[in-house]
Amino acid sequence: MLLLKDIQKSFIEPDGTTLPILGIEEFCVARGEQMVLVGRSGSGKTTRLHVIAGISRPDQGVVEIAGRDITQLSEAGRDRFRAEKIGYVFQTFNLLPAFSALENVLLGMTFTRKAANVARARELLDRVGLGQRLTHRPAALSVGEQQRVAVARALANNPQILLADEPTANIDTGHQQQIVDLIRETCREEEVALVMVTHTPEVCSQFDRVDELAEINRVAQRVK
Amino acid sequence: MLTGLSIALGTALVVIVLVVYGVVAESFRDAAQGYHLILGAKGGKLQLTLNTVFHLSQPIENIPYSFYKEFTEYKDADGRPTRGKYASAVEVAVPYCMGDSYQEFRVVGTTPDLFNKLSYGTLPDGTPKFYEFSAGKNFTADDFRGAVIGAVAAKKTDLQVGDHFPITHGLAEDEDAHVHEEDAFHVVGILRPTGTPNDRAVFVNMEGFYLIADHAKPVEAEDDKAEGPHATQLIQLREAKDSLQQLLERDTLSAEASTEIERIDGLLRTILEKLSPSKAEVKKSQSAGRSPDDVAGSADGETAGAIAPLPENQREVTSVLLLLKNDVFSQILHNKINEGSVAQAVYPSREVAKLFEGIVGHVQTILLILAILVIVVAGVGVMVSMYNSMSDRSREIGIMRALGAARVTVMSIVLFEAILLAVLGGVAGVCLGHGTIGAFAPVITANTGVMINFWEWAPAIYLGGWSVSPELVLIPSLLLLAVVVGYLPAVVAYRTDVSRALSHSP
Numbered sequence: 001m002l003l004l005k006d007i008q009k010s011f012i013e014p015d016g017t018t019l020p021i022l023g024i025e026e027f028c029v030a031r032g033e034q035m036v037l038v039g040r041s042g043s044g045k046t047t048r049l050h051v052i053a054g055i056s057r058p059d060q061g062v063v064e065i066a067g068r069d070i071t072q073l074s075e076a077g078r079d080r081f082r083a084e085k086i087g088y089v090f091q092t093f094n095l096l097p098a099f100s101a102l103e104n105v106l107l108g109m110t111f112t113r114k115a116a117n118v119a120r121a122r123e124l125l126d127r128v129g130l131g132q133r134l135t136h137r138p139a140a141l142s143v144g145e146q147q148r149v150a151v152a153r154a155l156a157n158n159p160q161i162l163l164a165d166e167p168t169a170n171i172d173t174g175h176q177q178q179i180v181d182l183i184r185e186t187c188r189e190e191e192v193a194l195v196m197v198t199h200t201p202e203v204c205s206q207f208d209r210v211d212e213l214a215e216i217n218r219v220a221q222r223v224k
Numbered sequence: 225m226l227t228g229l230s231i232a233l234g235t236a237l238v239v240i241v242l243v244v245y246g247v248v249a250e251s252f253r254d255a256a257q258g259y260h261l262i263l264g265a266k267g268g269k270l271q272l273t274l275n276t277v278f279h280l281s282q283p284i285e286n287i288p289y290s291f292y293k294e295f296t297e298y299k300d301a302d303g304r305p306t307r308g309k310y311a312s313a314v315e316v317a318v319p320y321c322m323g324d325s326y327q328e329f330r331v332v333g334t335t336p337d338l339f340n341k342l343s344y345g346t347l348p349d350g351t352p353k354f355y356e357f358s359a360g361k362n363f364t365a366d367d368f369r370g371a372v373i374g375a376v377a378a379k380k381t382d383l384q385v386g387d388h389f390p391i392t393h394g395l396a397e398d399e400d401a402h403v404h405e406e407d408a409f410h411v412v413g414i415l416r417p418t419g420t421p422n423d424r425a426v427f428v429n430m431e432g433f434y435l436i437a438d439h440a441k442p443v444e445a446e447d448d449k450a451e452g453p454h455a456t457q458l459i460q461l462r463e464a465k466d467s468l469q470q471l472l473e474r475d476t477l478s479a480e481a482s483t484e485i486e487r488i489d490g491l492l493r494t495i496l497e498k499l500s501p502s503k504a505e506v507k508k509s510q511s512a513g514r515s516p517d518d519v520a521g522s523a524d525g526e527t528a529g530a531i532a533p534l535p536e537n538q539r540e541v542t543s544v545l546l547l548l549k550n551d552v553f554s555q556i557l558h559n560k561i562n563e564g565s566v567a568q569a570v571y572p573s574r575e576v577a578k579l580f581e582g583i584v585g586h587v588q589t590i591l592l593i594l595a596i597l598v599i600v601v602a603g604v605g606v607m608v609s610m611y612n613s614m615s616d617r618s619r620e621i622g623i624m625r626a627l628g629a630a631r632v633t634v635m636s637i638v639l640f641e642a643i644l645l646a647v648l649g650g651v652a653g654v655c656l657g658h659g660t661i662g663a664f665a666p667v668i669t670a671n672t673g674v675m676i677n678f679w680e681w682a683p684a685i686y687l688g689g690w691s692v693s694p695e696l697v698l699i700p701s702l703l704l705l706a707v708v709v710g711y712l713p714a715v716v717a718y719r720t721d722v723s724r725a726l727s728h729s730p
Contacts, residue, residue: 047723055626055722076630083628090726094623111628153627 001193002029002052002161007061009047021047022058027211029161034184034194036204039213045197048213049163052195053086054078066160083111087154087192089183091166093146095138101125101149102134108156117156124152128182144175151183155190162187164196168203176200227606228649234599235653235698236660241595242682242694243661245588247419252580254345255420256572258352259318260554263287263295263544263561266568273575276320276543278421279330283323286540287567292319293536295546310560313553316341319541321433324391329377331391331426333433336362339372339413342547344420353418360385360413368432368533371409375417376424376669387411391428393438407436417669430541434534461492599705606645607709610638614716621717622725635718642710643703650702654695 009022021044029035037045050056051063054070057078063070065085070078082088095104102121109116125134128148130141138146147167154162164183168176180203187194196203204210255277264272265285274281294308295317308314318341321333339362343352355362363370373383383389388408409428417423468485546569548554554571561569614621621634629637662678669676682694 046727050723053626055726076632079625079628079630079633082626088626090623090626094619094626094726096620096623107624108627111624111630111633157628 001031001033001066002195003027003062003064004048004052005062005064007051007058007063009044009051009056009058022051024048024061029193029195031160031193032188032191033209034187034196034207035209035211036196036198036207037211037213038198038204043213045213046165049088049165049195049197052161053088053163054082079111080113083108084113084157085160087157087159087162089147089150089154089162089164089167091169093138093143093150093170095146095149095153097138100135100137101130101141101145101152104138104149105153105156108153112157114157121152121156124155125149127186128152143171144178147171147179148182151179151186155186155192158190159192161193161195164194166197166199168198168200176203180206227602227609228645228652230602230605231599231646231649231702232653232656234595234602235650235702236657237595237598237653238592238698239654239657239682239695240660241588241591243657243680244676245584245591246682247676247680248584249580250345251419252576252584253573254353254418255422256576257345258343259316259545259547259572260551261546261548261558261561261569262572263292263546263567263569264542266565269568269570269575270579272543272568272570273572273579275322276545277572277576279322279332279425280421284542286321286542287544289536289539289541291566292317292541292544295544310557313548313557314546315549316545316547318342318545318547319430320543320545321430321540322542324393324433324436326377326389326391326426327381329374329381329424329426331428331433333428333430335430336365338427338545339415342545344418344422355418356416357413358416360411363412363427363429365429365431367412368429368435369409370412370432371426371428372413372415373411374415374423374425374427377426378411378414383411383414385411385414391426391436393436407432431533434539461488464488599702602649603646603705603709606642606706607712610642610710610713611716614638614713614720617717618720618725621720622722625720625722626726631718634720635714638714638717639707639710642713643706646702646706646709647699650699654698 004024004027007022007024007027008020010018010020013019027048037048039045047056051058052065054063054073057071061071065081068081070081073081095101096107099107102118102125105121105125106116106118109121122131122134125131125148128151130145130148130152133141133145138149141149147170150167154164162183167183168179171179183194183196184206186192196207198204256273262272262276264276265287267284271281271284275284295310295314297305297307297311300306316337318334318338322330324331324333339355343354345353347353357372358375360372363372371389373381377383381389388410390408409432415423468488546554546557548557558569558571561567624634624637625631658678658680661676661680665676665678
């Protein structure tokens with residue numbers, strides 16, 4: 001379902017030197033598979049997610065999702081592909097503060113070619129336990145509730161893959177498991193592949209596949 | 225919010241300038257409509273127009289009453305109906321006698337035809353607007369002391385129908401102005417507001433105006449010889465007196481003859497006084513007299529018990545409003561009168577247009593430029609404000625991009641915000657402008673006579689064959705401004721780096 005092959009990605013430092021960030025020979029995730037990426041800061045976890053999402057373009061290599069190499073798409077094409085096929089949950093939730101919970105979910109639907117499906121948005125919010133808080137703005141929601149809205153938004157367009165960048169980092173320990181359970185359960189129900197970045201060992205221990213980015217340019221795969 | 229407010233204020237200013245200019249322009253045009261020509265003494269055309277139409281500027285010279293009569297039908301000395309030289313071309317000729325005032329308002333001596341037969345301006349469907357009275361009615365020709373008060377003048381002076389008021393000889397600001405307490409007029413009607421300068425004037429019966437002390441033209445002795453049914457006898461008496469005087473001077477008569485000469489002289493004065501009714505006689509009666517035509521040429525003093533009109537040889541008019549039977553006559557008469565030496569004829573509409581373009585037009589242009597500058601400055605404010613906010617909003621833009629929004633989409637969103645701000649500010653400004661006009665309308669109308677209200681739209685202008693109100697052009701102009709000022713922030717949004725934007729802490 002997801003294949004990264006011969007990926008190279010580097011950034012240019014202000015002093016003009018090139019800093020390699022990613023060097024991936026091959027990275028695959030099957031349809032409906034759930035896995036986590038772990039690694040130290042600067043190991044390129046977020047950059048990897050950006051490359052998969054088409055937010056960043058690799059210097060070279062193939063990023064194939066559902067049989068389509070998105071590196072061959074134009075930027076606008078990648079934007080549309082991202083809107084329709086990829087869900088993204090951020091560490092800091094990234095809800096728009098001026099919008100209600102329902103509007104934030106609908107916002108994710110507005111960038112596809114399909115009309116926003118209000119019923120689907122309501123159903124998703126209901127599924128994450130916010131059926132009674134549709135009109136609340138982020139400021140009126142707890143941290144956990146905000147992340148639930150973010151999960152609902154990420155799944156709004158029936159994506160084929162969900163990328164979650166440390167979704168529990170800003171959530172207190174008591175609610176972390178609820179969020180992880182919610183993400184895993186909804187991905188399972190929707191048959192969505194899940195790639196989650198996390199630093200939490202308790203979370204890692206729940207996954208069958210944990211890819212550890214030991215150091216830059218090297219990927220060690222550990223299968224439990 | 226503040227930038228939206230500044231756009232609203234700028235727009236409100238433009239709306240106020242456009243509407244007030246439009247209403248004033250219409251008021252100017254209306255003031256000079258309803259008749260074709262103004263006759264007046266030779267001299268400045270503009271001064272004649274200012275005096276007659278706007279009741280402004282220093283008074284001008286008069287023209288002979290006999291010249292005015294050439295545009296009317298009247299009865300001659302023997303009572304026979306006579307038609308003036310130009311009367312066949314004239315529908316109505318309304319004389320104006322000016323030079324007096326009541327408080328700050330000019331007094332115009334005229335005939336009832338002004339309100340009965342002339343109109344002012346036109347309604348949107350092209351029909352002429354006729355004078356109407358909010359109280360009372362027009363004065364009649366035989367009510368010598370009747371007066372009609374313009375709407376603003378009535379409000380300011382508190383004059384009501386039935387009130388008596390004296391008028392001031394000369395203008396209120398003149399040093400030698402003095403009040404004719406003994407020659408009071410009574411108000412018979414108050415005009416509805418017309419939006420013309422006539423709202424700020426007092427109209428009195430011309431006959432009464434003539435009878436006020438000092439209003440009679442000084443008559444030369446020679447004039448007396450030639451007029452009246454006893455002219456021959458007068459001349460003979462004068463000749464007898466002169467002859468006796470000469471004999472006395474040559475010492476061919478005794479000293480007693482000088483007593484005889486004085487007796488003849490006294491007789492002459494008595495006869496002359498009887499022939500020309502003095503103001504003393506006029507003041508004796510306040511009742512109605514005869515119409516000017518009825519008494520034309522009958523200055524024989526046979527008016528016991530009624531006010532006798534001033535003899536025609538002592539009359540003058542300041543100007544005459546001429547409504548002609550058709551437009552062709554106006555050109556012919558205009559040329560003919562101006563070729564003569566007695567008076568000049570002017571087209572009031574042309575003079576008003578020149579005056580308007582020359583003075584008011586420039587003021588409007590300056591105000592419009594200022595108002596547009598306010599909007600442009602507000603627009604620049606919007607640009608600076610939005611541009612500065614882009615760094616704060618980069619994360620928001622990053623989120624949208626991460627959710628699949630294209631660069632063009634976020635750029636459009638920012639542009640749309642600028643447009644929304646400009647349109648909402650513009651609409652608020654239009655409402656604010658009209659609200660301000662509506663709020664001050666009663667004060668403006670009461671003080672200037674310019675009729676204006678909340679719903680008053682700026683008069684239409686012609687754009688590519690279409691007639692549109694400039695206010696409707698305002699909103700598309702604001703849209704254009706919004707696109708221009710929103711472009712730079714939109715480009716910033718377009719160029720936002722998603723990875724960097726998302727890495728910023730919220």
